[in-house]
Amino acid sequence: MSEDLRTPHAPVDPEVEPPVVLERPGAAPAPGSVTLIIPTFNEAGNIAELLGRLAAALPAHLPCEVLFVDDSTDDTPAVIERAAPRFAFPVAVLHRESPGGGLGGAVVEGIGRADTDWIVVMDADLQHPPHLVPELLGEGARTGADLVVASRYIAGGSRAGLAGGYRIAVSRGATWLAKGLFPRALRGISDPMSGFFAMRRQAVTGGSGTLKPLGYKILLELAVRCRPARVAEVPFVFQDRFSGESKSTAREGLRFLAHLAALRSATPLARMIGFGLIGLSGFVPNLAALWLLTHTGLNYLLAEVVANQAGVVWNFLLIESLLFRDRRRHRHWADRIGRFTVLANADLLLRIPLIAVFVGSWGLGVLAATALALVTTFVLRFAATEALVYLPRKAGRSDPG
Numbered sequence: 001m002s003e004d005l006r007t008p009h010a011p012v013d014p015e016v017e018p019p020v021v022l023e024r025p026g027a028a029p030a031p032g033s034v035t036l037i038i039p040t041f042n043e044a045g046n047i048a049e050l051l052g053r054l055a056a057a058l059p060a061h062l063p064c065e066v067l068f069v070d071d072s073t074d075d076t077p078a079v080i081e082r083a084a085p086r087f088a089f090p091v092a093v094l095h096r097e098s099p100g101g102g103l104g105g106a107v108v109e110g111i112g113r114a115d116t117d118w119i120v121v122m123d124a125d126l127q128h129p130p131h132l133v134p135e136l137l138g139e140g141a142r143t144g145a146d147l148v149v150a151s152r153y154i155a156g157g158s159r160a161g162l163a164g165g166y167r168i169a170v171s172r173g174a175t176w177l178a179k180g181l182f183p184r185a186l187r188g189i190s191d192p193m194s195g196f197f198a199m200r201r202q203a204v205t206g207g208s209g210t211l212k213p214l215g216y217k218i219l220l221e222l223a224v225r226c227r228p229a230r231v232a233e234v235p236f237v238f239q240d241r242f243s244g245e246s247k248s249t250a251r252e253g254l255r256f257l258a259h260l261a262a263l264r265s266a267t268p269l270a271r272m273i274g275f276g277l278i279g280l281s282g283f284v285p286n287l288a289a290l291w292l293l294t295h296t297g298l299n300y301l302l303a304e305v306v307a308n309q310a311g312v313v314w315n316f317l318l319i320e321s322l323l324f325r326d327r328r329r330h331r332h333w334a335d336r337i338g339r340f341t342v343l344a345n346a347d348l349l350l351r352i353p354l355i356a357v358f359v360g361s362w363g364l365g366v367l368a369a370t371a372l373a374l375v376t377t378f379v380l381r382f383a384a385t386e387a388l389v390y391l392p393r394k395a396g397r398s399d400p401g
Contacts, residue, residue, distance in 0.1 A: 038067070047079045067092050067114065068094070077095050104221055118201065122195070129239055132196070150196035152191050182264070193217060261274070281318070319340075
């Protein structure tokens with residue numbers, strides 16, 4: 001069975017999708033049933049071979065359906081529809097006109113459509129061997145795990161299909177970085193960069209319930225936000241791509257870093273720490289601009305004021321990208337940078353009166369008063385930035401930006 005489940009939408013920013021809230025379907029899923037979610041982008045040359053290998057691997061008694069979530073610009077959807085009638089299991093296509101959230105967004109949209117007990121996520125390029133799908137499900141049933149990851153980094157696994165030492169180094173570095181940032185959430189997961197895994201749907205909808213996918217590392221998103229209670233792994237050998245070209249690019253690497261930052265800064269305390277670190281980094285462009293302006297002969301006081309704006313712009317760009325990426329759609333970018341600039345410069349005006357109060361009324365020494373004023377204005381600026389620049393508006397009042 002093939003069907004076009006396209007749901008057109010027009011997100012404000014294709015890089016920034018609003019949170020996806022997953023709801024349970026009304027009917028209880030059949031025990032052991034599974035939906036294979038396969039995100040595709042120009043994978044026409046892989047479809048027939050993939051479906052053929054799945055047909056050979058899946059037990060006849062397994063209640064199974066395949067859902068391709070497609071962002072292609074080629075004829076991949078048509079190829080899927082032509083191939084689908086040849087197979088015993090249902091095959092559906094959800095084509096997205098606006099591929100918000102990248103591959104991760106595609107998987108989450110597929111999860112929202114699934115009404116089965118299990119969800120298996122895999123790529124269409126056959127680097128994830130289809131014959132392991134029953135093994136993933138069997139391991140979940142045997143161990144009672146909520147999440148079963150196909151791992152390249154346990155005994156019996158291999159990353160052989162990664163082309164070249166550069167990609168191997170990047171993959172390993174990304175794994176170390178993710179596990180270092182999320183040691184508790186990723187405990188028991190040796191390969192958080194894997195795109196091949198099985199998960200009970202109940203664990204997805206019963207977890208945080210709100211997902212904010214960005215880029216192609218959807219397992220990381222699910223593990224960190226949903227916190228499955230029990231995790232198991234099976235080894236797999238990463239295969240060579242059957243057809244087409246890799247979708248791994250430098251841009252995807254940057255999106256991965258932004259995704260890590262968004263996940264790590266999900267709590268107010270983490271955002272405040274990140275806000276402070278970004279503020280400290282702003283001294284670099286500030287001092288560089290001050291040096292340049294004074295060496296062109298500009299008066300040092302005027303240069304101080306202008307150079308401070310370089311730090312403000314630096315801080316704004318990093319805060320936008322790393323801390324409040326998912327809230328950018330609530331106000332126009334010009335409104336956001338205007339408010340942020342006012343708050344950043346007001347910090348300077350507020351600090352001097354505070355120091356005077358701390359010294360004159362509280363009897364503090366100048367150094368202690370200055371340190372306390374810095375901490376106070378920092379906390380106030382963080383709270384004001386979150387509330388006045390990135391506070392979500394009421395539904396229907398968001399501005400593009």
